[in-house]
Structure formats: structure tokens, C-alpha cells
Amino acid sequence: MSQIHPDLPSPSQSPRLVPEPTGLLIIGNRVTQATPDHRNIRLSLVIPTYCESENIQQMIAQLSQMLDRVLRDEYELIIVDDDSPDLTWKTVNDLCWVYPQLRVMRRQHQRGLSTAVIRGWQVANGEILGVIDADLQHPPETLLQLWAEIHKGADLAVASRHVDHGGVSDWSLGRRFLSRGAQVLGLVILPGIVSRVSDPMSGYFLVRREAIADQVLSPIGYKILIEVLAQGHSRWIAEVGYVFQERSEGASKVTWKQYVEYVQHLIRLRLMLWPVQRFLRFGVVGLSGVFVDMTMFYLFRHLGLGLTLSVILSGEIAIVNNFLWNDRWTFADLAHQQRSWGKGFKRFLKFNIVCLTGLVLNAIIVNLLSRGLGMNEYLAKLIAIAIVTFWNFWVNLKLSWRVTQVDKSKVPS
Template identity: 60%
Template sequence: MSNKLTPVPIGSFQINEILSNEEPSIRFSLIVPTYNESKNLAKLVEILTELLNNYFYGEYELIIVDDDSPDSTWQVGLDLMPDYPQLRVIRRQQEKGLSTAVIRGWQASQGEILGVIDGDLQHPPETLIQMLEAIDKGADLAVASRHVEGGGVSDWGFIRRFLSRGAQILGLLILPNVIGRVSDPMSGYFIVRRSAIANCAMNPLGYKILIEVLGRGNIGSVMEVGYVFQERQEGESKVTWRQYVDYILHLLRLRSRGRITKLREKFRTPIKRFLSFGLVGLSGVFLDMTILYLLSDEYTLHWGLTRSKIIASEIAIINNFLWNDLWTFRDFSSQQTGWGKRMKRFLKFNLICLVGIGLNLIILNTLYNYFHVNKYIANLIAIAIVTIWNFWFNLKLSWRVTQTK
């Protein structure tokens, strides 16, 4: 293979189908977007090549797409090419950004299966094999997730965890049918069939390329593989506030263009788990109604409706959490044993339900004070509506906690 740079694709961000059958058969194209990763690149290429040689026996390509790094990461890639025949290097000098780098790499590729992995060794390369096996089993998209069994983060502080979860909640509110399809929509580590995104007009923004693929591609089956996000070994982190701003703008862009209607599979509520959640909720309703009566009725303590409702709801929340942790979400909680982790789940459950209480109070007071509905009937209506809120967000967040040493 020539020790030369691969030309940068130009024009729109649309990925074509494989155009020529005369090209050597390439089953997998893995893109590594880089910026100032010269210290990590040699080790990463060595590990990836060893893994992929054993899996594809040479029928793959590894494409470095570098955004003209000041530390000459692209030159390090060129120097490695004589020792790694499957390695190609693209140096971009006119464009910037991780998402567009990935798409340009896919446009220059010939693989039937396309993938992306960070160049900083924070994505464990070994997880590639599990994702490739998921594709072999029929998945259109295989995502490495921090929020399923076997996943986690090695050393994240409270603020970073909070921002990550907050971004996920926002995504669920703006694009539920896109963000809700995976447990880790912020992941930048995944594999997709070329046919699932070929000829789809892409319009990426920022770093979250997975959202673009889910929102604009023709993605059918999705499978997730757990991985532990590693701390950077060399170089500096590129996480900035700008990424969060771009993420929000990206969500709004996808929403406004209506691309989610292209999804083949619409969101399906996990019925069995919801029924369990609902039965637990009934026990909470009994407690809630009983305590509300004891506190607010004119023949008992006769406290104010709002204060009585807050107390009744919090007792019901504690009851519901304990039963959901032991039954509804037992498959998740059994992987996260210990009082510390249980307390974290309870705090998240409580926070989500507190928002639900706010919604409940608005609905209850509106029905009771403005439409003169019986306060107990109004309370039942409010509980029914808020139950859907509580189930959806608790499924996606409270019992997706992962923590590793």
C-alpha cells in the first residue's frame, strides 16, 4: 500500500453504497477520528490490527481521519502505514468536527460494515468483537453502552455524571423515538451496516454521531454491548461546554426536520415491566389515598390539600422504590448490589418522582379547584398520568446506574 494520504471526500455528507465490485472484498471499515492523538495512535493501531486480523483475516480497513492536528497525528499515521497494510490516513484541513470526520471516513471507505472508535484508548478495543458478533446475528446497529450489564465508567465525578444524565433526559424529551432506542445515546463507539445508512442525507453537528445515525438512517434491529469507559492515558480531554450546546442544537435540528418518521421501528413500551410497575404503583396508590384521607379530611387532621399530598406522595414513593427494586427492575438491581448503589438508585427515583409530584399537584389542583372534580377522583386521574412519566424515566435512568472500580 502506498505511503500517501487518502483524499478527503467533498460535497454533501451522504454515504454511498459500494460502487465497484472490482475492488478487493472489504467487510469492515473502522474510522478513528483524531485530533492531537499522536501519543496514543501507535498503540491503538497495534491493538486494533491484532484484533481485526484474527476476526477478518485482512478483509478490513482502518481509516484515520485527522483534523490537521498541531501535534501531527496524521504524520504518525503515515509513518505507521508500511507496517500495517490495512491502514489509511485522511488529513482534513478545511473541515473540523468529530461527526463530520466520521462521515468523511465512511464516504472514503469500501466496507459493508462501518464502525467508529475514539483515538484516545478510552473505548476498549476488545468490545469491537462483541459488536461485530451482534451484527453477524442480524443487528443493523450495535452500540457499546455504559448503561447496560457489563458497562460503566472508571472514574467520573458527580458533575460529569450529572451533565451526562441531564443531556439524556433532555434528549428523551425532545426526541423520545430516537434517544429512547438505546440506553447510551451519547456513545461514540458503535458499528452499523452500510446498507442502513447508505443514501441517507446526513447533516451532523458536534460530537454525537450516533444520534445522527439513529435519526436519519434506516435502522431496524439495535443491539447493545456493555463496556467500561476508560480514563485517558495520554493527551488532554476534549470535553467542553460547546459540546453540550451542539448536542442541544443537534436534537432540535433533527426534531425540526422530522427525520424520526423514517425509523422502521417505533418505540414499544416494555409491557411486562410496565405491568409490574403498575401493580407496584397500585400499592402506592393505596398508601397515597389512605394517607391523603387521614391528613386532609375534615373529620381527621384536616390539613391543607397540598401539604397532605406531598407527605402522602413521599411515603408512596418509598414504598414503590422498594418493590420496584426487588421486583420490577430486579435484573438491573441484582447487578448493582450494596447499600451505596441502592441509595443512588433511590435518590434518582425520588428526583424523577418529585417532578411527577409537581405534575400531580398541577393536575390535582386544576381538576379540583377549576373543574370541581371530586378530589379523590382528581387524584386518581393525576396518578394515572404521572405513572407513565415515572415509569419511562425510571426505566431509562434510575435502574441504568453502572459503577465500576
């Protein structure tokens, strides 16, 4: 629940001073509170601040003038200030009497850009949520293009420096290298998430409330878009080019700490998104397959069959064993959605193709280790099984069950 801190002006003194939420970072699916003047809000734009008193008045004036023409009184600007020493929150609070769409949150118990954005969204009244920097480096006019994409039906509209009409104004070679390097690192650690947009480092975007509602968010640092991409459900993502501007007032807050936090965030998301429980089940089934595989391998070798043929035959028997257990246990929730014999056989064929590909890798590894390096063939076999297990799990998750068994109308493209 939210609470009002005793050192803040009371609601009767400042009806647009918003109490700081506490608890989990979860955005509600429905608007549960009304604006002070009971307006119908379509867009809630959060502006996180820290020591931005030199820029914020100009920023609010530009946004208000522009949005008044498009949305009239159907928008709100929510300034979330991390208790700035320059009293940015107070500067904005004094402007509330001039700009009725303004709301202000003074955070005294939490810090960080990403959490500031989420706390702002938690008290927002709009069905479309957004974020923009307060330092005028994000050109306000781009907001209208983002709104147009949302109006067309996009779930997420991102301002990008890396599409047509996008770029940076006057960055040094080192800064460009760090920015691109961070993006490449994201592609390595979270390829399926980061690759969905051209500028995953962007902090300027709009998103439908329903696309991120009821998800426990836990960002680290200042790159909130990656959290939205990873935890949300945005089917249609649009991008709009913009040129990142240099600051006219104030100092940049980007330090090496932010880059470290960015890496921590990527790693945490990778661990969270990895289906650990399902992989453990797959591993248990795999162990049963190892027993079957090694037993049959031993029998075939003692019957006089060649090394490669023994590997292939014992492996195929283990594949049948593993499919039956995986279909009934590891992926039972997915298999249950299509229970006919024909669909089950189709799953088996795909599973077999994936595992046979792994089996080829298995045979190559065994031969390289045993014949090429002189390793004991049984030890070589165990090493090959361990390596191929990761291949089999990941590809089967993406092909044999997930794609064919889930209703495509419910899965983001």
C-alpha cells in the same frame, strides 16, 4: 467530488493517503472504489483524531492484532485527522508501511468529530461501518462483541455504558450528572429516537452501510450516533456493555461548546423530523372543520341545546368533515395503499376515537374557561380547538393512518 490537496504527498508516494471528500455528507449504497491492494473489505472502522499522536500507535497496534485473528485482511482502519498540530496524520501515514490495512485522511477544510466520521465512511470500502475513539477510552476488545452482534443480523450494534457489564471507570459526580442530564434532555426533545438505545451518547458502534446509505446527514458537534438513529433505517439494534476508560495520554477535548452543539443538534433533528408539510395540510383541513364546528355550534345553541351537548354534536359533524378531507388530501399517499371500503371505514373509526378523545378534552377546556374563568364561550371554544388540534394530528399520524396503512415489513420496528 473528492480532490487531492497540493500540499499532501501524492498517491504514488503514499497509496493509503486518502483525499478529503467535499460536498454533501451522503454515504453511497455501494462501494465505488477499490483498496490499493484490491482486498475484499467487510469492516471499515473509522478513527477520528485530533492531537492523538501519543495514543494512536498503541491503538492501531491493538486493533490490528485483534482484528487480524478474526477478519484477517478483510478490514480497514481509516484514520481521519483534523490537521492536528502534533501531526497525528503524519504519524499514522508513516505506519502505513507496517500496517497494510491503514488508510489516512488529513482534513484541512472541515472540523468536528461527527463530520470526520462521515467523511471516513464516504471513502470506506466495507459493508459494515464503524467508529471508535483514538484515545483508548473505548476498549478495543469490545469491538469483537459488536462484530458478533452484527454477524447475528443486527443493523446497528452499540457499545453502551448503561447495560450489563457497562459503566464508567472514575467519573466525578458532576460529570455523571452532565452525562445523564444530556440523555434526559434527548429523551424530552427526541423521545422516539433517543429511547431506542440505552446510551445515545455513545461514540462506539458498528452499523450496516445499507442502514444509513443515501441519506443526507447533517450532524452538529460530536454525537454521531443520534444522527445515525434519526436519519438511518436500523430495524435491529443490539447493545453491548463496556466500561469507559480514563485517558492515559493527552487531554480531554470535551468542553461546554460540545454540550451547546449537542442541544443544537437535538433541536435541528426535531425540526427536520417533524412532518411540517403534512401538519400544514392537517391545519388547513382543521380550519375548514372550525368553520363547520362553529357554524353548527351556533345553530345548536340558538335551537336551545345545552352547552356541553352543543359542543359534542357540532364537534362530531366537524370530525366527519375533517376525516373526508384528511383521507383524500393530508394522508392521501397512505390511504391510497388500502383503498377498500372496509379499510377506509376502519380508518374512520380510529380517526373518530382519537378525535372524540380530543372532543372530551375540548369540552373540558371550554367548560373550565367559560364557566370556571368567566371567558366568552366562543373564545373559549376557539382556544380549546387550537389545543386539541396538536393532539389530533400527532395521534392520528401514529395510529389512524401510519400504522394501519404502511406495509409493516418496510417500517423499522
